[in-house]
Amino acid sequence: MAERGDPEHRVGTPVDARAQSRRRFLRQAGVIASVSAAAGWAALAPPGLPFSLRDPDGERGKPARHAVSLRKGGFAVPASAVAAGLGVARGDRIDAMVRAAVDGIGGIGRFIANGDRVLVKPNVAFERVAALGATTNPEVLVALIRLVREAGAAEVRVVDNPIEAAEACFERSGVRAAAIEAGARVYLPSPSDFDVLHTPGAQLIENWSFFHRPFVGVDKVIGVAPVKDHNLCQASMTTKNWYGLLGGRRNQFHQDIHGIITDLARMLRPTFVVLDGTRVLWRSGPTGGSLADVRPGRTLVASTDSLAADAFGWDDLLARDPGARPAYLAKAAAAGLGNPDWHAVAVKETLVG
Amino acid sequence: MLNPSPWRHYRRRYARGEVVAGAAVLCMIAAVGLWVRWMGAHPDPALARVPLEALAGDPAKSVSRVSARAAPAGGGHGSTATETASPAARGALPGDLAPPGFTEGRPAVFDSENLYEKIDGRANYFTSRGFETLSFVSLMAAPGGAAPGTSIDLELYDMGNAENALGAYGGEKSAEVVAETHPAGLWHLDRNALYLTQGRYYLRAIASDEAEATRAALLHVKERVQAAFASQAQELPWAHRLFGQLGIAAGRIEFHREGAFSFGFASDVYSALLDDGATELWVMAAADEASARALADQFVAAFASYGETVKLGGETWVRDRYLSSLATARAQRAFVFGVRGAPTEAGGEKAILRLAAALESFPPVPPSSRGGKAASGDSSSGGGDHYDVSGDVDG
Known part of the structure; x- marks a missing residue:
């Protein structure tokens, strides 16, 4: 073979x-x-x-959308045994007021470290000029960003998802110009910027669309919100401010407005909040319109506890009955998310010339 | 798969230049990939900047956000809107609205299903008062015209009827403002803002400042809207005539379409604050005398949930346990009327007797303006139960 x-x-x-x-x-x-x-x-x-x-x-x-989570424990810094719970500054010089209010709760050095990336969340919900009190005062924003940058922040991001067209709201409110003037970056929302955020324990938004992209890599989060009358929840201040980070058909939550604000307090644990009481929209909120709806408040409040700041705003700046505070304050307090009894915490009040 | 020698090299060697070029191309692709990834993580917001001038835009690019269900039939009810390419997207806005020195922005129309996109948080204020559509446009300072940065936002609410428009107006007007009356409604200029009702429409024109020139522009808008909606001119609602007989200015009158005084059963109620700043007269029209009597009893019971009933001068009054003020309700013919917030019995009785005298000869109210219709979805009923004109109590 x-x-x-x-x-x-x-x-x-x-x-x-x-x-x-x-x-x-x-x-x-x-x-x-x-x-x-x-x-x-x-x-x-x-x-x-x-x-x-x-x-x-x-x-x-x-494509599969996996729920994202914010940092465990939020963006809070360790509690201080000596700092006041509320820093209150009254006066007319806004830059000095911002500094004094934050000094009241321990100073900016307690919160911002060298090289931090900081997210600042103003309320830019409506296409209104700042004088009408429906949005955060741009002068307060400028002073806050500068203070944060002085503390060594490597980057400051200004973020909101307004109700109306974002470009128009940021322009008309003066927030965009203020943020850029102070050296911050403005993040306007686009659909791809939203992810499903998992918030354990939340009743209404346990898994809900969230303006997540600006949070990537962020070390600290600061909220700065005006004091406003609100047609549904009586008042809109620092806790309600986080509503502007939600996506989706969020208006449905108005059916349980105090429930959603409680969830917002659970969703985001900020480094600290600033309650902008330089102007107070005392009626016709949250949109306002007439300058007659706005009165000068000449006050800024800083706190690590948004419930305390809101309760102070209700009692002192809106000058409403402390016995009839918005229900979300009690609900969130019952959930251990803060303490609206601001009389029980140390308040450092400064009069700025 | 069909190649029997898939790994065979047909060239055993490559030129040095080919290797260098290939490596350069690969490096370039990798660099582009990294750059795209970095830019994606650090977007430059300046790229997204939209100047205000661009937001003013071309009026022809109207934005219609009204759902098909509620789309208006034409370019506004009796309006002269002719210049836009899309009259439906302009809603009820009249044409030629911009005062001298201003230019129109892009109109938009909203209905009850998407009003929240414009005034989230405030939408419920209007939807609970019969809101149908909102037509919106911004008037921006034209180059070389009004002071740079000046703007006027026009919000024209179609509230379905004049009562609802007056109700929305009254709820937003502060007590210290005295409204002016014109044949088809009320108006006032409040620092930087114009408020006006014209028939079924309620206009809020909100300016960015209160400069004299801006206020003059607001008055221009008022004239323009009144002229455009002249066909809407009609008599003010019946309660304005009634309270007018008592010398109460139209600007003091409020209309509560539903949930008056936080009572779920109290709908289509008119109220007016008297000169003492505390006593409030109120009135509503029921279907007939029996319904009026039943409703009056219901009001007294509801007031009693805030205090205790007392007999004063043979009449039943309720003394508020918190405010110590007096309230009562009575029926006369097919009217239900009463007093709230009276500091004294004498003052309250005097006011209610004047109202009763005026009602004595007041003509009947058309069925469409009668109250007592079931108020929907209100959980804040002080009296606890919903009530209809037949006298049945819905448990």
Whole structure:
């Protein structure tokens, strides 16, 4: 019998060559048939069966959206045994007032470290000029950003998801110009900036669309919100301010406005908040409109506890009955999210010239 | 798969130049990839800047956010809107609104399903008062015109009828403001803002400042809107005539479409604050005398939930346990009326007797303006129960 390597054999045995060719053909045909059968199964088998890729309604083809979480414990810094719970500054020089209010709760050095990336959340909800009191006073924002940068922050991001068109709200309110003037970056929302945020324990927004992109890499979060009358929840201050980070059809939460504000207190634990009482929208809120709806408050409040700041705003700046405070304060306090009894904490009040 | 030698190299060697070029291309692709990733993580917000001038935009690019269900039939009720390419997207806004020195921005129209996109948090104030549509436009300072940065936001609310428009107006007007009366409604200029009702419409024109020139522009808008909606001119609601007989200015009258005094059953109630700043007269029209009597009893019971009933001069009054003020309700013909907040019995009785005398000869109220209709979805009923004109109590 001739060997396979024998050239004479290879040349002289066409029957064997045909056999090899037939085997190769059968092998290739088998591979093609197997692949075709597998592809057919994957494409046509009902979705419940193994290896089925069938996607009759297109849902399976969507990229999976995994819920994100904010940092465990939030963005709070360790509690201080000596700092006051509320820093209150009254006067007319806004930059000095911001500094004095933050000094009251321990000074900016307690909160901001060198190289921190800081997110500042003003209220830019409406397309209104600042004088109408429906949005954060841009002068307060400028002073706050400068203070944060002085403390060594590497980057300051100014973030909100307004109700009306974001570009128009940021422009008309003066917040955009103020942020850029002070050296911050403004993040306007776009659909791809939102992720589903998982908030353990939240009743209404346990998994809800959240303006997450600006939070990536952030070390500290500061809220700065005006004092406003509110048609539904009586008052909108620092805790309600986080509403502007939600996406989706968030207006549905107005059915349980105090419930959602309680959830917001749970969702975001800030480094500290600033209650902007330089102007007080004391009626026709939250939109306002007439300058007659606004009165000068000449006050800024800083606190690590948004419930305490809000309760102070209700009692002192809106000058309303302390016995009839908005229900979310009690709900959030019952959940251990803060203490609205600001009389029980140390208050450092400074009069700025 | 069909290539029997898939890994065979047809060239065993590559030129040095080819290797260098290939490596350079790979490096470039990697650099582009890294740059895209970094820029994605650090977007430059300046790229997204939209100047205000651009927001003013082309009026032809109107934004219609009204749902198909509520889309208005034309370019406004009796309006002269002719210049926009999309009258439906302009809603009820009249044409030629911009005062000299201003230019119109992009109009937008909202209905009850998306009003929150414009005034979230405040939307409920209007939807609970019969809101139908909001037509909005900004008037921006034109180059070389009004002071740079000056703007006027026009919010024209279609409230369905004049009573609702007056109700929305009255709820936003501060007590110290005295409204002016014109044939089709009320108006006042409050520092930087103009408030006006004209038939079924309620206009808020909110300026960015209170400069004289800006206030003059607001008055221009007022004239323009009044002229455009001249066809809406009609008599003020019946209660304005009634209170007018008592010498009460129209600007003091408020209309509560539903949930008056936080009572779920109290709908279509008119009230007016008297000169003492405390006593409030109120009145509503019921379907008939029996319904009026039943409603009056219901009011007294509801007032009693805030205090205790006392007999004064043979009449039942309720003394508020917190404010010590007096309130009562009575029925006469098909009217239900009363007093709230009276500091003294004598003052309250005097006021209610004047109102009763005026009602003696007051003409009947058309069915469409009668109250007592079931108030929907109100959980704040002071009396606890909903009530309808048939006298049945819905538990």
